[in-house]
Amino acid sequence: MTATAEGKSAVGTARVRLEGLDKVTGAAKYAGEVDFDGLAYGHLVLSTVARGRVRAVHADPVLALPGVVGVWHHGNAPRVNTDFSGMLGPVDPLLGLFQNDRVPHAGWPVALVVAETSEQAREAADALAVDYDPEPHDVVFGADRPEAYTPPGQEDRSKGDIEAGLAASAVVVDREYSTPEEYHNSMEPHAATARWEGGRLEVVDSNQGTPMVAGDLAQLFSLDPESVRVRAEHVGGAFGNKGTRPHLVAAVMAATALQRPVRVTLTRRQMFSLVGYRPPTAQRVRLGADPDGRLRALDHEACSQTSTTIEYTELSATPARTLYDADAHRTAHRLLRLDVPSPTFMRAPGEAPGSFALESALDELAEKCGVDPIELRLRNEPEVGPLSGLPFSSRNLRACLEEGARRFGWADRDPRPGVRREGRWLLGTGMAAATFPSGAVPSTASATAEADGSFTVGVNASDVGTGARTAMALVAADALDTDPDNVKIRIADSDLGPAMIAGGSMGTRSWAWAVAEAARELRERLVPGAEVPPEGITARTDTGAAIGALAQKERYSFAAQFAEVAVDPASGEVRVRRMLGAFAAGRIVNPLTARSQLLGGMVWGLSMALHEEAARDRASGAVVGGDLAGYHVAANADVPDMEAFWVDDPDPDDPVGIKGIGEIGIVGAAAAIGNAVWHATGVRHRHLPIRPDRVLAAGREAPGA
Amino acid sequence: MSPATSSTITLTVNGEKHTLAVDHRTTLLDALRERLGLTGSKKGCDQGQCGACTVLVDGRRTVSCLQLAVGAEGREVTTIEGVADGDRLHPVQQAFLDLDGYQCGYCTPGQICSAVAVIEEHAAGWPSVATGDVRPEAGAPELTAEEIRERMSGNLCRCGAYVSIVQAVARAADARTPGTEAEGATA
Amino acid sequence: MKEFDYRRADGVSGALALHGAAPEARFLGGGTNLVDLMKTGIERPSLLVDIRELPLDGIEATGDGGLRIGATATNSDTAAHPEVRRRYPALAQALLAGASGQLRNMATVGGNLLQRTRCGYFSDATGPCNKRVPGSGCPAIEGEHHNHAILGASAHCVATHPSDMAVALAAFDAVVAYETADGPDEMPLADLYPPVGDTPHVETALPAGALITSVTLPPAPVAAASRYRKVRERASFAFAIGSVAAALEVRDGTVHDVRLAFGAVAPRPWRAQTAEKALAGGPATAEAFAAAADAELAAAEPLPDNEYKVPLMRDLAVSVLTELAEEAGA
Structure with missing residues (x-):
């Protein structure tokens, strides 16, 4: 079925994942599963103190243990270069494995045993x-600490006079909200196998972008970039934590020293100190409005935590820059x-x-x-970017709100809190609006017409569960005017050339752009009726110029989230009974996998609302219960039937119309649930997660407190 | 007898016998993955907290990360690689594939092995905590979505594919007719 | 994990002999707790004596109308057993509320009784814990303790016992049978867990080297109308933050027999005897249930972050007893 011949494009048609059969039969090989002859196994040793210096590492008794082939630590590790910037900014000093004796936090790597x-x-x-x-350590986060500072490059953005705006408002809301330390906990723990083969460093890793990781490894070990090859055929979840991580450096360090393959x-438990997390936030939101709800003043200040080794800011105040306008508008980060x-x-x-706050x-x-x-929300819909004054590429939040309300049955809602009861459960519904940026990053791709009439497309995507391979096949099929089955897709190999990582909801859009361009160029070079030579005909593209020429606009996805919850005020249990997500998120490439991704984001929002919190112990400086029994992510029984749908919203300036859907699914979901809990009980929960103990504690305060 | 820290054992996996010397510390999961090349069973936590390593041992779902390999001698182990009937996918596998009951795929083999057993456990009349009245007089519970959710809760999915997983298990359970299952629980 | 020897036991006496001959031997049942603790170095046995194949997995009615459950019966088989479900439904529910389907297929009844606390400080081998390293301190008291004990704890340890099953067994006066080299013996479940005091590392009153062989439930007609309710921080596959096992028999509006036990609030399954005494012979009303629960919880000594457990347990007890009373009257 040639798509266009039937007037129907491959993009937009549900398609089972290309690697689906491998995944359901166990044949798909993840990073820790590729076999190498003579493989040795590395295990990292992490610091048990939260701050100080390593005085001594007693390696000799361990070297005498059965099977041990090496121990590396700050006393004997080869030099690693950490003076460079990678794709995401200055290199994390954590990658400078064993370069000095300093311990900046609990769980810092101090040795590697192979x-x-x-x-x-x-x-x-x-x-x-x-x-x-x-040495004494300090791990206590709170917005009230005077040391909090404005991070360079994240200065306040504002217009108008907030205090005057609030003073002139008939209705004022001034509240503090907090969210805890949250961990990605991809199901697949980080794994890397490194070996030297024919003068090249070969690494099989689990990551969100092989070009980024290969580039970092070349810099870290002062290697010719051409001599580093990183592959990540299947990635067992990432969510932001699978960049260049210390296990990679450890594997390369040992493989180089031992000249044999090493897997780390x-x-x-190690994932609770080595691969990042969402920092806790303490936020204050002040809203001033006329009696009809029209905003006069909007002030959102968000404080988050970072380490002593890098400066990472959780940019929690950014949604207000897109969602709502007010004459006085200030967003700030500390x-x-x-x-x-x-x-x-x-x-x-x-x-x-x-968005929760x-x-x-x-x-x-x-x-x-x-x-x-x-x-x-409809009364506060801005015409243009509230701070930039720029037009939106498309803004279909109104459609999400209205169509979502219709499907959810919002019109029947009694606005009074605490009035619906079913047995021991109080019922309530809530909603939230959401937004997430849409972007594209210059990427390369190749398209090859093979002699047998098929096509091969190479693009350095990373499939972290998004269905990237399948999405690229659909995009390529349309661009090549062929059937998706006639296109072979190669991804996740640094030899394929530079491309955007799977991140920022920009992967699919960036890769698809490059694929569409390569395919278009290839079609221009193909002479109808002419024979294709045995080596095929290949076109390569780089989208740098095209993306650079994009007009300045406000480019965002939008969504409306709806939730119904049941709360047992006697036990504090909260159950989500149903959720609905309405999305305006660009053209949807593969409805089957897009639905999964959007629902998955909503499940994350549910998990964030009710479950996720890592408790950091003041005394030890480490997370208590750093495992999947101590850190709860939503289990199957927590997740009700959910629905995600989308409204027509192609990005007019993207060759395929894509905006990106990796993140919009979680945005607003926790707030919708929290608002539903208020509607059920009359009690506001401003501190996540809404755990039973907090429901019980809050229930003893006056409703509406 | 003097203490020994390893033993030579015979493991029966997917109907095939394998004789190997194992360190007593080796879990069934590591024996499958590192020694037998059966990497379909996944190591998500290595602590019995995620279910990614679920296999069937004597027909019953088991977290292979907490099962010592040496203790599995003499038992019949079925992994994701042995669930299908040759080239014909098990109905659970087919339903996961068709309904997109996964994203990254890492928890999937464990989910599928678990679901195969859930369907058998239910057919054997086992109640769950979602079953209101557990007394035998109340009769066998229906395999509702709520029952599936509870019974599948030992398998975490961080991608959040639960909605499709429940639909897939329900579809496979509907397709089940007695005597056609490749693997029967002894329940 | 330290290297260790592994033997499969051939009969109970063989198991005891193997265990007695090694300095740091452990019996291996389902291994769901022990193997995990070995991986983190908290348990470091020199020998595992595998008892899974001992003929101790039977579940049978006793002559007097009770039930004997073999020590190696799995949690799954016990929960699915028709006589368990008929005579002691709260026990089946408690078992089904524990862990996951996979873990219940592995875990044994004997092992379930002897599982260790899931306190996050106990589970982290690198830090202090009086249970793990006597005298090293209890960081939970000043630290993360929102799911720790409010009853029966001490200044040395505030950890809870994690079992759901044991809560129901406690409510039904279970008796634990065991065997040592000196022969068979038994003790009430109520005596299995000694007071914490300043010895939180002493977790059972079993003689050294004893092997639990079975658990016997005496006949209890009241148990036929029983229920287990568990509150946890996700809907499934999580340890309790509070649970109640209750059974109630009402005759002519008054409490003829009542059983009540609390879980996740103490270093042991907590039989609420004060509440039971307060209820006996009195009215089966919500007010009476609340007064009885309050009487039981008067002894509670919560920490700052687990004060919620006092009202939680009170309301849970009232809720479950009220349900049972309503069903009895229906």
Whole structure:
């Protein structure tokens, strides 16, 4: 079925994943599963103090243990270059493995033990005695700390006079919200196998972008970039935590020293200090409005935590820059440096925690004004970017709100809180608006016409579960005017050339752009009827110029999230009964996998609302219960039937019309649930997660408190 | 007898016998992955907290990360690689494929092995915590979505594919007719 | 994990002999807790004596109308057993509320009783814990303790016992049978877990080297109308933050027999005897249930972050007893 011949494009048609059969039969090989002859196993040893210096590493007794082939630490590690910037900015000093004796946080890598078997490596790593000179540490986060500062490059953005705007407002909401430390916890722990083969460093890794990782490794080990090859055929989830991580550096360090293949896999517990997390946030939102809910003043200030080694800011105040206008408008970020592991991007960085605060505050404003929460948002729909004044490429939030309300049955809602009861459960519904940036990053791709009439497309995508391979096949099929089955897709190999990582909701859009361009160029070069030579005909493209020429516009996806919850005020249990997500997120490439991705984002929002929180112990400076029993992510029983749908919203300036859907699914979801909990009980929850103990504690306060 | 820290054992996996010397510390999961090349069973937590390593042992779902390999001698192990009937996918596999019951795929083999057993456990009349009245007089519970959610909760999916997973298990359970299952629980 | 020897036991006496001959031997049942603790170095046995194949997995009615459950019966088989479901439905529910389907298929009844606490400080081998390293301190008291004990704890340890099953067994006066080299013996479940005091590392009153062989439930007609309710921080596959096992028999509006036990609030399954005494012979009303629960919880000594457990347990007890009373009257 040639798509265009039937007037039907491949893009927009549901298609089972190309690697689906491999995934359901167990044939798909992930990073820790590719077999190499003579493989040795490495295990990292992490610091047990939260700050100080390594005084001594007693390697000799461990080297005498059965199977142990090497121990590396700051006393014997080869030099690693950390003086460079990678794709995402200055290199994380955490990658400078064993370069000095400093310990900046609990769980910092202090040694690597390599042995013949994984059992031997782990036992030897556990047996390795490390002496420390501990120093006092400070891990206590809170917005009230005077050391909080404005991070360079993240200065306040504002217009108008906030205080005057608030003073002139008939209705004011002034509330503080917080979100805790949250961990990505991709199901597949980080794993890398490194070996030297024919003068090249070959690494099989689990990451969000092989060009980024290969580039970093070349810099770290001062290698010719051409001599580094990184592959990541299948990636067992990422969500922001699979960039260049210390296990990679450890594997390369040992493989180079031993001149044999070495695999280093992180344990689940090690993932609680080595691969980043979403920092806790403390936020204050002040809204001033007329009695009808029209905003006069909007002020959102968000403080988050970072480490002493990098400066990462959770940009939680950003959604207000897109969602709502007010004559007085201020968004601000503050940062607190603590002796903690480095935070990083985690699914909808900024927007996820920020939308919880902002959209909860909007709900409080709706309550105070006596205006329906959807109507409140419709009354505050801006025509242009509230701060930039630029036009939106497309803004279909109104359609999401209206069509979502219709499908959810919002019109039947009694706005009064605490009035619906079913047995021991109080029922309530809530909603939130959402937004996430849409962007494209210059990428390369190749398209080859093969002699047998088929096509091969190479693009350095990383399929972290998004269905990138399949999406690229659909995009290529349309651009080549052929059937998706006639296109072979190659991804996740640094030899394919530079491309955007799977991140920022920009992967599919960036890769698809390059694929569409390469395919178009190839078609221009193909002479109808002419024979294709045995080596095929290949066109390559780089989208740098085209993306650079994009007009300045406000480019965002939008969504409306709806939730119904049941709350047992006696036990504090909260159950989500149904959720609906309405999305305006560009052209949808593969409805089958897009639905999964959007629903997955909503599940993340549910998990964030009710479950996720890592408790950092003041005394030890480490996370308590850093595993999947101590850190809860939503289980199957937590997740009700959910629906995600989308309205027509192609980006007019994208060759395929894509905006990106990786993150918009989580944005606003936690606020919708929190607002529903208020509607059920009359009690506001401004601190996530809404755990039973917090429901019970809040229930003893006056409703509406 | 003097203490030994390893043993030579015979493991029966997917109907095939494998004789190998194992360190007593080696879990069934590591024996499958590192020694037998059966990497379909995944290591998500190595602590029994995620279910990614789920296999069937004597027909019953088991987290292979907490099962010592040496303790599995003499038992019949079925992994994701042995669930299908030759080239014909198990109905659970087919339903996961068709309904997109996964994203990254890492928890998928464990989900599928677990679902195969869930359907058998339900057919054997086992109640769950979602079953209101567990007394035998109340009769066997229907395999509702709520029952599936509870019974599948030992398999975490961080991508959040639960909605499709529940639909896939329900579809496969509907397709089940007695005597056609490749793997029967002993339940 | 330290290297260790592994033997499959051939009979109970063989198991005891193997265990007695090694300095740091452990019996291996389902391994769902022990193997995990070995991986983190918290358990470091020199020998595992695998008892899974011992003929101790039977579940049978006793002559007097009770039930004997073999120590190696899996949690799944016990929960699915018709007589367990008929005579002690709260026990089946408690088992089904525990862990996951996979873990219940592996875990044994004997092992379930002897599982260790899931306190996050106990589970982290690198830090202090009086249970793990006597005298090293209890960081939970000043640290993360929102799911720790409010009853029966001490200044040395505030960890809870994690079992759901044991809560129901406690409510039904279970008796634990065991065997040592000196022969068979038994003790009430109520005596299995000694007071914490300043010895939180002493977790059972079993003699050294004893092997639990079975758990016997005496006949209890009241148990036929029983229920287990568990509250946890996600809807499934999580340890309790509070649970109640209750059974109630009402005759002519008054409480003829009542059983009540609490889980996740103490270092042991907590039989609420004070509440039971307060209810016996009195009215089966919500007010009476609340007064009885309050009487039980008067002894609670919560920490700052687990004060919520006091009202939680009170309301849970009232809720479950009220349901049972309503069903009895229906």
